Amino acid sequence: MAKNSPKQKNKSYSNIGFNTPVPEHPSLNEVYEDTPFSEAFWTYLNYVILNIFGWFRDLLRNARIENRKGSAENNPPGFVPLYQSYESFYTRNVYQRIADCFNRPIGSVPGGTLDLLERVTDDYNWSFNFTGDKVKTINLGSYNYLGFANNSGxxxxxxxxxxxxxxxxxxxxxxxxxxxxxxxxxxxxxxxxxxxxxxxxxxxxxxxxxxxxxxxxxxxxxxxxxxxxxxxxxxxxxxxxxxxxxxxxxxxxxxxxxxxxxxxxxxxxxxxxxxxxxxxxxxxxxxxxxxxxxxxxxxxxxxxxxxxxxxxxxxxxxxxxxxxxxxxxxxxxxxxxxxxxxxxxxxxxxxxxxxxxxxxxxxxxxxxxxxxxxxxxxxxxxxxxxxxxxxxxxDENEEHEGRQKINQLAWNTHYFRQRLTKMGFIVYGHPHSPVVPALLYSPSKIAAFNREMLKRGVAVVTVGFPATPLVLGRVRFCLSASHTKEMLDEVLKHAEEVGDLLNMRKSKLNPKRPFHETEL
Structure with a gap:
């Protein structure tokens, strides 16, 4: 994706004060809202059910009643298995079912937008067949903070x-x-x-x-x-x-x-x-x-x-x-x-x-x-x-590309966090951090949010246990200077829609309400 010139960026943001760098407030505190009791209850229940069915299916596999769908090692007689153990329980019974929404091959530069290759599986994500189609998405999953991941310029x-x-x-x-x-x-x-x-x-x-x-x-x-x-x-x-x-x-x-x-x-x-x-x-x-x-x-x-x-x-x-x-x-x-x-x-x-x-x-x-x-x-x-x-x-010249990108990332971070918080999402992290986690909790919501956002043309990273604590599964939005206000507005619109679909907007500190740009 070609870079926007500084002139184009200024024009894009001129009506909302982008030309003025976002002021820093190091005294701002991070707020970590407690997990709602209902979400904690359903998340624990989800994992209890997953464990019960997982152990039952492992029993069926060991009795050769069910075929193993994941990776397995054919050990020589007398050798101890390398990885088919309790440690891979989660991989066998949970991750193989939801991996298709996490691990998708990329067919473009990971800039503000991203091309994801379409693929299908007939064996629970053990192997894939590519359809030849590409899905163009807004990229909220790359660490391309300053937007320098370009193949032109x-x-x-x-x-x-x-x-x-x-x-x-x-x-x-x-x-x-x-x-x-x-x-x-x-x-x-x-x-x-x-x-x-x-x-x-x-x-x-x-x-x-x-x-x-x-x-x-x-x-x-x-x-x-x-x-x-x-x-x-x-x-x-x-x-x-x-x-x-x-x-x-x-x-x-x-x-x-x-x-x-x-x-x-x-x-x-x-x-x-x-x-x-x-x-x-x-x-x-x-x-x-x-x-x-x-x-x-x-x-x-x-x-x-x-x-x-x-x-x-x-x-x-x-x-x-x-x-x-x-x-x-x-x-x-x-x-x-x-x-x-x-x-x-x-x-x-x-x-x-x-x-x-x-x-x-x-x-x-x-x-x-x-x-x-x-x-x-x-x-x-x-x-x-x-x-x-x-x-x-x-180069510290405010009109040159380096400083423009730093200022744009700061503005994007401020705008996106403010909007997401006002929608009623439970958002973690520092107000000026370009990494923006929004809590999903339940493992079923983790996969559903990823898939629903992809259907709407937005690529996000969702994370759950064991990468996070059991009841703190989340979507992690990564902001970039390559995002325009129009891109962020589209992402926020879809996030609001999917948030309602999955009952995610449950913040008690910031109950959902309309947002006005004068609040920035």
């Missing part, structure tokens, strides 16, 4: 031209022959954009966390991790060998209590002081849409002489008046965050990740990280994509 031309000179792969690890001039340029621009002394880039965002946390902490160290941290952070923490303690999400009182208790008690058995204490948090939590309380975290880490690791995968580019993440949003000093981590897969529409901070930190990572020693460095065209986006974001 100047950035796309820069990427194509870079292939002619740099090829498609460095074909080597960074510590051997895989560090090119482009990589150094990218890291220099990153440090300039973030305001840090140095930065280092990696080819995979997940590995940036999983392989670099072990280079920072190890045995004799303590990690304090938010309970909703991403799997990559959890894996990296476990690989490090450090002691891990989890605190309640965004609960600074609980975090401080853990800091006090474990500083007093010291290491297990020996009670010696901890070698290091590392607090690990995310900027924007992708399932909740919440923001970390960065000013309070900085205050605590200074008070107790700890280090702070901030994962900005979903906040870099998407938060702050200059797109520099939650550090920018909260107006904090970047030097107060010891380790700044982020990915290029969202706002930059590329691949890979980075770590930024003091030069001594980055030099240490360059030497010790397995991601530098064993993994192929970033592909040159991917590096060029990130460099081209960074050049736009560093």
């Amino acid at each position: 100047q950035i796309a031309e820069n990427v194509i031209n870079s292939i002619k000179t740099g090829g498609v792969s460095a074909a080597s690890a960074a510590q051997e022959c895989g560090t090119l001039t482009q990589h150094r340029k990218l890291e220099s621009l990153l440090a300039e954009f973030l305001g840090t002394e140095d930065a280092i880039a990696f080819g995979m965002g997940f590995a940036t966390n999983a392989l670099n946390i072990p280079t920072l902490v190890g045995k004799g160290c303590l990690i304090l991790s938010d309970e909703l941290n991403h799997t990559s952070l959890v894996l990296g923490s476990r690989l490090s060998g450090a002691v891990i303690k989890v605190y309640k999400h965004n609960d600074m009182i609980h975090l401080e209590k853990l800091l006090r208790d474990y500083i007093v008690s010291g290491q297990p058995r020996t009670h010696r002081p901890w070698r290091k204490i590392l607090i690990i948090v995310e900027g924007v939590y992708s399932m909740e849409g919440s923001l970390c309380k960065l000013p309070e975290l900085i205050e605590l880490k200074k008070k107790y002489k700890a280090f702070l690791y901030l994962d900005e995968a979903h906040s870099i580019g998407a938060m702050g008046s200059r797109g520099r993440g939650v550090v920018d949003y909260w107006k904090c000093d970047v030097n107060d965050v010891d380790i700044l981590m982020g990915t290029f897969t969202k706002s930059f529409a590329a691949a890979g990740g980075y770590i930024a901070g003091k030069k001594e930190l980055i030099d240490h990572i360059r030497i010790t990280s397995h991601a530098q020693t064993y993994a192929v460095s970033m592909s040159p065209p991917v590096v060029e994509q990130v460099i081209s986006v960074l050049n736009l974001l560093i």
Whole structure:
């Protein structure tokens, strides 16, 4: 999908004040409305029924009365099955029935609109046949926050031209022959954009966390991790060998209590002081849409002489008046965050990740990280994509494309959240977060909402257990600068219709009522 020019965007929003950036209000609190009793009751009942029928069908399968519809391993005699166990109970009996509304192949660029390929299955989603048809939808399911996921325009031309000179792969690890001039340029621009002394880039965002946390902490160290941290952070923490303690999400009182208790008690058995204490948090939590309380975290880490690791995968580019993440949003000093981590897969529409901070930190990572020693460095065209986006974001001219996209995302977020809340949906997250979860609760509603929205030409991501707590299944709208007001209005119209169909508009804090644009 071709990009709108800044001029077209201004024209589109001129009658509703888009040209003026949305003011930030860091003091705004996140509100998490309690689950209505009726929804909790029916959700638990749904899962009880699913379990009863699931166990009954497993019994029939074991007795060979019913054929197994999902994947199964033919184990050699005497071997223990690898995955046909209780852990795959949900996959066998629930997910196989609803997977068709979650996993659909994409036949276009994941921009403001999206082409989904039509397919049919005769064996409970174990295999598919493509019909050859495409469904054009408004895309509310991609992390394309700034709308740079395009296959045309100047950035796309820069990427194509870079292939002619740099090829498609460095074909080597960074510590051997895989560090090119482009990589150094990218890291220099990153440090300039973030305001840090140095930065280092990696080819995979997940590995940036999983392989670099072990280079920072190890045995004799303590990690304090938010309970909703991403799997990559959890894996990296476990690989490090450090002691891990989890605190309640965004609960600074609980975090401080853990800091006090474990500083007093010291290491297990020996009670010696901890070698290091590392607090690990995310900027924007992708399932909740919440923001970390960065000013309070900085205050605590200074008070107790700890280090702070901030994962900005979903906040870099998407938060702050200059797109520099939650550090920018909260107006904090970047030097107060010891380790700044982020990915290029969202706002930059590329691949890979980075770590930024003091030069001594980055030099240490360059030497010790397995991601530098064993993994192929970033592909040159991917590096060029990130460099081209960074050049736009560093430019602070309000009339230029980078700042226009940041402002448009902020406006879209404000508008969509306000409208959805006024409709009576139970909406989670921070008022300025571009990740907008609306609660569905019941597993039957999770699949139904996805399918009903698709029928109306809207692609959304719906999520349930085990990715969320049992009674907090949800639809997760991901907003983008590539969305126009007309697109958002159409999505909201359909959401209201499907919300009534599924009895979703049950907020007691914001009972459904008409919305007027003067409220923005």
